Amino acid sequence: MDEFTRRDVDVLVLGAGLAGLRAAWAARQADPRARVAVACLGRGPAGSSFANANAMLGIHVPATDREREDFTAQVLRLAAPGFADPALVAVLAQDAAARFAELRDLGLAFRADADGQPARFPSCFSHRTRLALVFTDLAGAYARFRSRCEALGVEFWTGTEVLDILVDNLASPARAAGAMLRTPEGLVAVRARAIVAALGGPAALFARQVTGAGNPGTAHALLARTGAELVNEGYFQFLWSRHPERAFWPAEDLARDGVAVLDEDGFPQDLPADLRALAAERATHCPMGHGLPDAALDRFVLAHTRPDGTTRISDPERGEFPVAAMAHAGNGGARIDASGKTTLDGLYAAGECAGGMHGANRLGGAMVLATQVFGARAGRAAAREAAVAPLAEPGLADELAQDVLLELSAALEPDSGEVVRPITPDLHATVLLGSGPGLDTAHARISARMVFAPTRAARLAAQAALLVTGFLRRARVYAPEADQQAAG
Ligand SMILES: Cc1cc2nc3c(=O)[nH]c(=O)nc-3n(C[C@H](O)[C@H](O)[C@H](O)COP(=O)(O)OP(=O)(O)OC[C@H]3O[C@@H](n4cnc5c(N)ncnc54)[C@H](O)[C@@H]3O)c2cc1C
Numbered sequence: 001m002d003e004f005t006r007r008d009v010d011v012l013v014l015g016a017g018l019a020g021l022r023a024a025w026a027a028r029q030a031d032p033r034a035r036v037a038v039a040c041l042g043r044g045p046a047g048s049s050f051a052n053a054n055a056m057l058g059i060h061v062p063a064t065d066r067e068r069e070d071f072t073a074q075v076l077r078l079a080a081p082g083f084a085d086p087a088l089v090a091v092l093a094q095d096a097a098a099r100f101a102e103l104r105d106l107g108l109a110f111r112a113d114a115d116g117q118p119a120r121f122p123s124c125f126s127h128r129t130r131l132a133l134v135f136t137d138l139a140g141a142y143a144r145f146r147s148r149c150e151a152l153g154v155e156f157w158t159g160t161e162v163l164d165i166l167v168d169n170l171a172s173p174a175r176a177a178g179a180m181l182r183t184p185e186g187l188v189a190v191r192a193r194a195i196v197a198a199l200g201g202p203a204a205l206f207a208r209q210v211t212g213a214g215n216p217g218t219a220h221a222l223l224a225r226t227g228a229e230l231v232n233e234g235y236f237q238f239l240w241s242r243h244p245e246r247a248f249w250p251a252e253d254l255a256r257d258g259v260a261v262l263d264e265d266g267f268p269q270d271l272p273a274d275l276r277a278l279a280a281e282r283a284t285h286c287p288m289g290h291g292l293p294d295a296a297l298d299r300f301v302l303a304h305t306r307p308d309g310t311t312r313i314s315d316p317e318r319g320e321f322p323v324a325a326m327a328h329a330g331n332g333g334a335r336i337d338a339s340g341k342t343t344l345d346g347l348y349a350a351g352e353c354a355g356g357m358h359g360a361n362r363l364g365g366a367m368v369l370a371t372q373v374f375g376a377r378a379g380r381a382a383a384r385e386a387a388v389a390p391l392a393e394p395g396l397a398d399e400l401a402q403d404v405l406l407e408l409s410a411a412l413e414p415d416s417g418e419v420v421r422p423i424t425p426d427l428h429a430t431v432l433l434g435s436g437p438g439l440d441t442a443h444a445r446i447s448a449r450m451v452f453a454p455t456r457a458a459r460l461a462a463q464a465a466l467l468v469t470g471f472l473r474r475a476r477v478y479a480p481e482a483d484q485q486a487a488g
Contacts, residue, residue, distance in 0.1 A: 004180075004187035004401055006394070009035045009155075010386040012179060012192035013379070014162050015219075016040035017049035018371035019351025020198030021145040022099075023340075026379030027196070027386075028152040034383050037155040039162060039181055039190075045142035046214025047200045048329060048352065049371065053210045053246055058132040059372070060123050060365030061100040067131060068093035075366065078125055079359020081291045081475070082232045082331065088357040091338050092366065092373050099372035100133065106144050109137040124285040124364030132365040159184045163408070163456075165195065166400040167226050167344065168392050176226060176346035177392035180404040189401035191394075193386035194346050196378045197223060198371075201330035201352030203236060205465045206423045206431075208309045209327040210239060210246050216419050216457070219353035221464035223334045228342040231355040232332025234471030237287035237362065238325040238432060240301065243310045248286060249323045251297055255279035258316035261304045268314050275300055287328060288432075290360035298325070302429050309425030324425075325432055329367060331358045332471075340378025346389060348378035408456055415457040422446050422458075422465035434472040443469040 011027040013020045016038050027036045045051050062071040075089045104110065110118040111134045120130040135141060146156070161182040166189070168177040178191040197219065203209050204217030211217070220233050240249045253259050255276045260268035271279075275297050282294040289295050302325065305311045310322035333355035340348040351371040358366060392400075408414075423431055427445065430438040446469060450462035 004189050004405065005185075006189050006191070006397070008191045008391055009037045010193050011036045011196065011379070011382045012190055012194075013038045013196045013198060014040075014165070014179060015047070015198035015200060015351070015353075016042065016146075016156070016158075017047040017198060017200055017351055018145070018368060019049075019354075019375040020196070021142075021149055022372050022375030023196040023198055023348070023350055023379030023382070024149050024154045025145070025152060026376040027383040028149070028154050030380045030383035031387055032153065034386055035155070036153070036383070037157055038149070039157045039160045039179065041159070041161055041216075042214040043158040045139045046212060048212040048215065050138045050142040051212035051214060052138065053212070055138060056134055056136045057138065057368050058121065058123065058134045058365040059100060059103070059368040060126075060132050060363055061096045061369065062093050062131055063097045067129075068096075070129065071096075071131070071363070074126055075358065075363055078361040078363060082235050082358075082360030083356065084359040085356040087338055088336070091377070092357050092369060095373040095376070096369055099369070099376060103135070103372065106148060108135040108141050108144065110135045124287060125289070125361060126363050127284040157181070157183060162199065162222065164404045165197065165222055165226050165347065166392070166397065168396060168400075170396070171345075173345055174227065176344055177400060178397055180401055187405070189397055191391045191397050193389040193391060194348065194382035196340070196348040196350060196382050197334065197342075197353055198349070198351045198375065198378075199353045201333070202233070202464055202468065203327035203329055204419055205421055205461060205468065206327035206428065207421045207425045208243070208324040208428055209421075210241060211327070211329075216461065218460045218464045220330075220333065220467050221460050223342070223349065223353060224463075224467055226344050226347060228344040228347055228349075229335045230332060230467065231335045232359060233330070233355070233467050234434070234469075234475060235290060235331040235360045237328045237331065239286055239328045240298075240323050241326045243322045243324045246326060249313070250283065250286075251301060252279040252283040253315065254297065254301070256315075260314050261301055262312040262314055262320070263304055264306065269304065271297070271300060285364070287361075288325065292361070299433065301325075302433055305429035307426045309428035325428065329362075331355070331360065331362045336374065336378075338377065339381035340374045341381060346385065348382050350374040350378040411456045411459070412454040415455045420455075420458045420461040422449055422462045423468070431469060431472070439469060439473055443473055
């Protein structure tokens with residue numbers, strides 16, 4: 001069996017996206033004597049924060065009492081049929097202006113208006129407000145965050161894969177004890193007094209996706225394995241995009257004269273008249289909406305999806321082309337409290353792998369906001385906890401590390417480093433529709449892939465995908481619509 005070395009830190013941050021870097025910054029600022037390390041796969045800009053296909057990001061910033069009230073009401077309204085914790089939404093609104101001010105001070109490249117002030121844009125699902133501010137140069141943003149962290153004394157362990165989060169289940173209550181890492185120098189068992197998981201979202205599990213490179217999408221599996229509670233883990237944002245270019249395609253285009261979906265035999269199918277009336281509302285948000293009336297328009301396109309996960313569109317101006325509903329970001333994750341703490345002691349979560357501040361649908365720009373608000377809070381609280389929390393006993397940490405080694409050695413083949421996407425193109429439409437028997441079959445097929453997975457990475461990815469299909473089956477999220485389809 002492989003050998004491993006040992007390391008100890010006070011605060012271990014897993015992931016170097018906007019959430020992880022903000023957490024590490026806050027942890028060192030809160031306690032300049034604490035040893036704070038960031039472990040991440042990438043060696044440079046990675047993940048949805050710093051390597052996404054759009055090369056820009058919007059942040060939603062309510063800045064007055066009225067705007068904060070409106071923001072909170074909108075987020076809670078959009079949350080159905082998912083779960084949102086009003087206390088977390090209030091925190092998001094309350095801290096927004098201060099976190100945005102820091103991003104400006106950090107020198108992020110915000111688009112400016114004619115007066116040189118950050119320009120204000122409408123957000124998805126909130127088209128009447130203009131509270132989104134947009135920054136470009138994501139690689140430059142990464143460099144600025146990283147140098148801020150390094151100036152504060154944060155250590156970076158790059159090119160490092162988080163294999164597992166170690167949990168001391170003998171403690172009462174159980175608590176996170178550290179992590180097992182695969183570093184360029186070999187396997188390392190890290191003991192940490194507090195951990196911040198900032199491993200990003202699960203959208204990379206879908207074959208058709210627009211996520212940033214450098215994130216395998218397995219955060220939810222790593223978190224669920226610790227016993228931490230997850231919320232909304234089956235809710236995603238999907239963007240219709242041209243395949244294979246991944247360029248955004250507005251579904252409301254179907255209401256234009258002559259634009260049609262091509263059925264399996266190549267015959268054009270026009271958008272039915274009752275769905276045309278939904279096009280104006282559909283145009284107010286790029287991602288599909290869960291539980292919103294205009295989702296019927298998306299279901300019309302999905303009903304014509306082929307086994308390769310694409311639907312062919314015919315447009316008199318643009319010709320014929322395939323589109324696919326591409327996974328963009330998850331809206332759920334580890335349930336946290338206002339300090340960023342999960343339901344497991346010693347474990348905090350922030351960013352796309354944390355949940356409860358958005359529901360089934362998410363206001364545009366609210367995820368970047370969440371990375372900053374809960375990243376800062378989690379980092380600060382983790383540093384405070386680390387000042388008093390013990391390290392796990394060395395013998396126990398070794399035993400926990402041995403369990404991971406056993407799993408590695410039990411795999412038929414070694415991990416190749418390639419991202420595994422268990423939600424294959426043929427399962428796309430079924431998982432998206434979340435409909436009865438098809439979903440059960442998809443769940444069963446992913447379960448079989450888990451059992452027969454040749455590598456540990458493939459097993460972990462299947463485990464993460466099963467959390468998605470398991471959630472949808474439990475929640476029967478689209479049950480009324482599914483019933484209608486089954487009946488029709
Ligand atoms: C194209 C696109 C456009 C978007 N636009 C917007 C927008 O305008 N506004 C908005 O609010 N949101 C937007 N989002 C969503 C938003 O960008 C992300 O949700 C957010 O950046 C996630 O930040 P994060 O720090 O949580 O995760 P990420 O930025 O994804 O970072 C995850 C980190 O964890 C590391 N990691 C993951 N797994 C492992 C592992 N096993 N071992 C080691 N390291 C690991 C990764 O390498 C990375 O460093 C967009 C997303 C996409 C894809």
